[in-house]
Amino acid sequence: MRSTSVLRSVFAILAAGLWVAILAKDFWQEKPFTQWSESEALMLVSNSPWAKTLNVPGDYGGAFVPRFVSGGPGASQAPSLSTTQGHGGENSTPLYIRWYSSTKTRQAIARLSVLRKLSSEEAVQRFIEQPMPDLLLAISGPVMEPFEKKSLQDLKPVTFLLSRNDKNKKIELKDYQSPKQTQDGSALYIFPRLLNDAPCLGLADDEAIFVSELGKLKIRAVFKLARMVVDGKLDI
Numbered sequence: 001m002r003s004t005s006v007l008r009s010v011f012a013i014l015a016a017g018l019w020v021a022i023l024a025k026d027f028w029q030e031k032p033f034t035q036w037s038e039s040e041a042l043m044l045v046s047n048s049p050w051a052k053t054l055n056v057p058g059d060y061g062g063a064f065v066p067r068f069v070s071g072g073p074g075a076s077q078a079p080s081l082s083t084t085q086g087h088g089g090e091n092s093t094p095l096y097i098r099w100y101s102s103t104k105t106r107q108a109i110a111r112l113s114v115l116r117k118l119s120s121e122e123a124v125q126r127f128i129e130q131p132m133p134d135l136l137l138a139i140s141g142p143v144m145e146p147f148e149k150k151s152l153q154d155l156k157p158v159t160f161l162l163s164r165n166d167k168n169k170k171i172e173l174k175d176y177q178s179p180k181q182t183q184d185g186s187a188l189y190i191f192p193r194l195l196n197d198a199p200c201l202g203l204a205d206d207e208a209i210f211v212s213e214l215g216k217l218k219i220r221a222v223f224k225l226a227r228m229v230v231d232g233k234l235d236i
Helices: 002-023 038-044 103-115 121-128 152-158
Strands: 051-057 064-070 079-085 092-099 134-140 160-163 170-172 175-177 187-192 207-214 217-224
Touching: 038 103, 051 217, 092 217, 103 121, 152 175, 152 207, 170 187
Parallel strands: none
Antiparallel strands: 051 092, 064 079, 092 134, 134 187, 160 170, 160 207, 175 187, 207 217
């Protein structure tokens, strides 16, 4: 009888903990980006509803360690995400895929730049407020040479944004900037935000699926759109 009571107490505690976890708000909902810690900002650009880490076959000499730099001559006055190489990684290399057009992503980049004293508050605010007429996805990692060799013409036939629920939806790549063209050394994939004056993606799609190919390397990243809603609006 006593053991039954103990079990009931344990189950009650576990259930309460589960509900606390379910009801707990994510840090990006709980506080403004100006209060995010460095680890929180890094999490948002590497492992969050707006960012995925893909481990692709091949050892290219280390794990990815992000660093942030300010814009140089000819670049926009904004913080940017760059990469360096770290240690570790066996038989696989991480690629970081993030929604660069998302306000939350840009807030995280801005926050890191301020924390590391690379940009002023005024500069990062201008960066955050830049209009985003298109959907932008950025890919970065320790080795970007395969992306440097590709052009829009190469990628357009094999790169799309897909919908989980609408199998007929296939959003084509509009433009591409290789790591040699971008301020931060990432590969930038650009898709139209609107099609026939209507949003290309919405909550009815359930998930947005990014697919691309670079030779034998196949990239597929799935984003749950409901998790990307901020203040009642889809933040992509």
